[in-house]
Amino acid sequence: MSESGRQRQGWTGSCYECRKKCCWFFKRLVVFCFSQIGIVCLVVGYALLGAAIFGALEEPKEELNRVLVKDIRNKTLHRLWWLNENLFVFERQNWTRAVEKVLQDFQIDVFMAVTIDGWDGREDNYTGVSEWSFTGALLYSVTVITTIGYGNITPKTTLGRFVTIVYAFIGIPLTMICLANVGHVLSISFKILYRRLVCKKRKKETNTTSDASSKYLFANPQNVKTEDDENETQFVLSDIETVSDTRVPVYVCFLLVIAYILLGTVLFSLWETWDPFTAGYFCFITLSTIGFGDVVPGHSLENWASPAKRVTCSLYLLFGLTLISMCFSLMVDHVREISRRFGQWIGLLQREGE
The missing domain is CATH 1.10.287.70 (Helix Hairpins)
Known part of the structure; x- marks a missing residue:
């Protein structure tokens, strides 16, 4: 093979390796872009x-x-x-x-x-x-x-x-x-945190009210197995219990949203010349994505001359909408259960055992 043929073959091989590396990098980039982070x-x-x-x-x-x-x-x-x-x-x-x-x-x-x-x-x-x-x-x-x-x-x-x-x-x-x-993702994390807090609370309440001859560890009644040993009864968590079985009460979701609105109320009432009700009204209109525009931060020329405040407002919007999405995800199970019971009550669905 001539010298030019060897150079051409080497150049073709290097191009192939370059294309292969580019394809690998592009695939990894696409996978990363569609991940959570x-x-x-x-x-x-x-x-x-x-x-x-x-x-x-x-x-x-x-x-x-x-x-x-x-x-x-x-x-x-x-x-x-x-x-x-x-x-x-x-x-x-x-x-x-x-x-x-x-x-x-x-x-x-x-x-x-x-x-x-x-x-x-x-x-x-x-x-x-x-x-x-x-x-x-x-x-x-x-x-x-x-x-x-x-x-x-x-x-x-x-x-x-x-x-x-x-x-x-x-x-x-x-x-x-x-x-x-x-x-x-945040709803799953919050379910894990909520389950741990509830289990710790129930375990503490059980330890204060239990007799010396019995120990109790409360859990989901559907996922509990009992073991008797020398007249002592102990409730042990079953391995079947998963995060999806955890139900966060609806009032907890509402309390989270209300707390976030109150945080924004304090924040914007300090930054703007707004009374607390106006600041709370702005936060609710914002998080509900209504966005009337009748009350907007930065309307006064003197009170909004800070880039940090605008960035903080943008972060407040993004985190707030994420919190709303998390609460909706947490309430989906309750909405399904209420819809199922309502369907059984009006006769659209059959009751269990019928």
């Missing part, structure tokens, strides 16, 4: 990517709007000075008619700048945190993929609106899958 990383990375994209698209438009509003204000001042300099209007009625037209035009221009162009009320020399900074865009991305959609921050450019459609089309199903998977 991988899908959480996907959602977090997707939200960060959206923050970078929307910030780059919308922040220049926001800065331009501040300059345009300043120009509108200067033109209005110039028109008022022109009226004062050139029109000798000494009657109140004539002066009011002349100035009112200027103020009406200024009012319409400001209204258009706020509603259509998205002016945030800040001056062009504003040095604080803008609405479309990275943290503000991150909060917007989270509200999009979680379908909350407050509406206080919306894209004003055509490209930004088009990207929002594509971003939501991919991000909403991804987020729903992530919340469902994480909620299921």
